[in-house]
Amino acid sequence: MLSPLLFDIRFPQGPLSLWVQAIWSAQIPMDQQGVTRRLVADAGSGILFNLGEPIRVDQEVWNEPVIFQSTNRQAHIIHLPTGANLVGVRFQPGMGGLLQTELAALEGNIGSWQSSEFIQSLLVQLKSILSVEERINLLDKAFDHVTSGSTYDHDPVVKAIELLQQSSRVDLLDSLPLSQRQIERQFQTRLSMSPKYFQRLRRVRAVLLALKMEENHVKLAELAVEYGFSDQAHMTRECQLIAGITPKRFMKSRLLR
CATH class of the missing domain: 2.60.120.10 (Jelly Rolls)
Structure with a gap:
């Protein structure tokens, strides 16, 4: 339909x-x-x-x-x-x-x-x-x-966001010209969340976007490893907590549309 x-x-x-x-x-x-x-x-x-x-x-x-x-x-x-x-x-x-x-x-x-x-x-x-x-x-x-008159190419928060979207390793933020405390404060001010929560959120979103492709529906365990979860159960818990839906329920809801 x-x-x-x-x-x-x-x-x-x-x-x-x-x-x-x-x-x-x-x-x-x-x-x-x-x-x-x-x-x-x-x-x-x-x-x-x-x-x-x-x-x-x-x-x-x-x-x-x-x-x-x-x-x-x-x-x-x-x-x-x-x-x-x-x-x-x-x-x-x-x-x-x-x-x-x-x-x-x-x-x-x-x-x-x-x-x-x-x-x-x-x-x-x-x-x-x-x-x-x-x-x-x-x-x-x-x-x-x-x-057009504003540029934030060297904004450390923008750089931190880019790093966290590219990798599951929070320790990459050590390369930025800010202390961990400064990065935490900037994230709370600009995004109302910590860098670690941002990483969790983006990881869950990446999984759900991947599950929009039916070829990924049969390999949840592989997806869990690919996106940095410890195992499939960990991925399921995170999806339920952050997205309010498990990967299996998400797949079923997509197929019913």
């Missing part, structure tokens, strides 16, 4: 990719039933423009036109009703709050996305655009422009 969800996504290239991991659109046509999806934790944050019906995340109704999604530390269940019409920007881990602070300094406001002239201008423009491609193009160009 085909999903009623109309979903489009773009992964920015070049300098913007340091700040933004994805720009996306999600719609449920008026003649289709709503859908419920699990949002896997990715340590990123986001900004969501709600141009349609209110949505529900876990048990909370979101009906504001502009919603800032704080750092995602655990899985959430999102329900998109008939008439849902969303477009959003997903920031790289640690970069959403940084951009918010920079915008506040430039505009002289209190630092909320809702009070940002830049964000409110985008909301007005998005409401007048019906084409999904044009909406994504607008956000791509707008965020590329606003971040």
Whole structure:
């Protein structure tokens, strides 16, 4: 059965990719039933423009036109009703709050996305655009422009995030020009989590992404070793704790769609 969800996504290239991991659109046509999806934790944050019906995340109704999604530390269940019409920007881990602070300094406001002239201008423009491609193009160009004057290529937190995404070894952080205590403090400030929790979260997410490919469904024990778990039972416990679902249940839910 085909999903009623109309979903489009773009992964920015070049300098913007340091700040933004994805720009996306999600719609449920008026003649289709709503859908419920699990949002896997990715340590990123986001900004969501709600141009349609209110949505529900876990048990909370979101009906504001502009919603800032704080750092995602655990899985959430999102329900998109008939008439849902969303477009959003997903920031790289640690970069959403940084951009918010920079915008506040430039505009002289209190630092909320809702009070940002830049964000409110985008909301007005998005409401007048019906084409999904044009909406994504607008956000791509707008965020590329606003971040073009800022560079964080040598930011130790960005470097730490890159190292932890590439390897399961936390000791690689010893190569950074910061003490362990400084790195811990920076992670808590920017991501609201420790480096070790970030590593656990990204490892679980990597496993679930791998399980979207059916050829991986028969080798859970091998996947556990490949992604740095001590064994399959360890992987199962971590997935249940962080994603709220075991690998086997995740596979079954994918096959039922």
